[in-house]
Amino acid sequence: MQQHDVIGIGNAIVDIIGRCDDAFLARHGRSKGSMQLVDAAAVGALYDAMGPGVEISGGSVANTMVGIASLGGRAAFIGKTAQDQFGQVFGHDIRAAGVTFTTPPAAAGSEPTGRSLILVTPDGQRTMNTFLGVSPQLSDHEIDAELIGSAGIVYLEGYLFDRPEAKAAFRTAARIAVSAGRQVALSLSDAFCVNRHRDEFLDFIRSTVHILIANEAEIIALYQVASFEAAAALAQADSKLAALTRSEQGSVILSAGSAPIILPAAPVPAVIDTTGAGDLYAAGLLHGISKGLGLMTAGRLGSLAAAVIIGQIGARPAVSLAQRARAEGLLP
């Protein structure tokens, strides 16, 4: 019996969210909208320079799992924290959101819990500067086969490819999922991340992935083509199912031998902070698929969840997504 609808494996991160202007990004050599990995010294220097922050638990796939729980799904997460205050915050928040989270924190004296300095510009765009800390020290033996076998879909964070230990854990998880007859979903995470691991991602998508989730910049980076359309055609050929998001232009869901499903973005009264838009789209999509609601409804759940999250600060929904989805007739 499945105890979970979806299990996610990713980086355990606490977000430190502050506002800045475009000049601040330029001064610090940051590319707006991207995620950059930074070391302990760089994250310290940037923190010293930035304004006051708000701390909210984050992590891309962790956000997706919380979104699924908020939609009423049964979600679990595997990720590594340290025995420090940010680790306590991360563990508390994800469990309090109703997500199963049993990965033990690293031994005392480890690197600290990962954090991301997220700079939000007045247009609502977020630029992430992530110090992974202990997060990639997720080891092979922490990929709990029983937990993975307990879920219909295993969702993997592309960011994990950035560190060898985490990548090994990622591959182990995929192998367990496939042999248990589960679906494997993958987020490409970030265009720079795709550039770092293009060939490995392509192999993995062709061989193993059932559900590929990417935004426009990521899918173009993957295929190194000039247009979204060209990238989408290649993604359709390579994957069983690909959901490609395009910010305010909505999303496209492609599957082998079917006409594309083209979905508009859900309306947003005011864009406050785009942090987590992709993560929450993935939550709606995967929840819809796991519940067998059909791809059109799954995509609309994704659009709705993304719209909710960009109307607030941070990537963890402050309202019940299930209530919002029921109000829109997307959930019974």
Next chain:
Amino acid sequence: MQQHDVIGIGNAIVDIIGRCDDAFLARHGRSKGSMQLVDAAAVGALYDAMGPGVEISGGSVANTMVGIASLGGRAAFIGKTAQDQFGQVFGHDIRAAGVTFTTPPAAAGSEPTGRSLILVTPDGQRTMNTFLGVSPQLSDHEIDAELIGSAGIVYLEGYLFDRPEAKAAFRTAARIAVSAGRQVALSLSDAFCVNRHRDEFLDFIRSTVHILIANEAEIIALYQVASFEAAAALAQADSKLAALTRSEQGSVILSAGSAPIILPAAPVPAVIDTTGAGDLYAAGLLHGISKGLGLMTAGRLGSLAAAVIIGQIGARPAVSLAQRARAEGLLP
């Protein structure tokens, strides 16, 4: 020469803000709207029970100093943090807000940085559960006489009376301020706090305080009378200047021999979270007084700052209060 307009001395606290319903408060025996001191075990148990949180730097008088900086004033803060992640967050945020903060953190291995679990009910009321941690270990010799002499007003947090070490530091600060010819302002902090220290507060108000700031519940608790009017009359007799806040009923500023200044509350589009309303009222009032703007304008600055803060999550203003005040014609 004065380098600072106002210096505050108080608890250094990181707020963990989450939403709950009235039944949750009842189940955990919490009195809505109050501040309760809890020990490490109790704060842990309550944290386990509460929903996901958002961490935002807090501390009553620290919030007031940030509000003064946001209004364009020169503010400083003295308070004790630990060498942990919450301590880093507190120190970063208050400095990034433009407040002078030079108190060194406690030695490694101390109690942790103080935190307050703030439960916000659907009506926007906040109920605080504070674990002071290392905060009261502010010692006498950390009350920097030069720093205190550098400010026109020294603002003291009533909560400091809750621990003997902090109370000693509080008294030292008042003595230094008085002998430097500075004004001493006092926040009564909380009605339960007043009940714990009534006689000492009364002595201190009569002997030393120039500006007393209290809300309706606190001033009634101080004088143990049946009505606000009776308490206000006693406060006027006991203090040089008393500013008494009454939530949506606005505030009253009383000074010896003058007619009361009665101010309405500034309009609030929607009450999101009342955390920090009193702290930010104090910011506007003290900023106005320190800049010699007259009591009427000072009170209106207080009402405006309070209105801004209850329209958002957390007690640190996310917008420039100076801009808002200029738009209202309250600052040049």
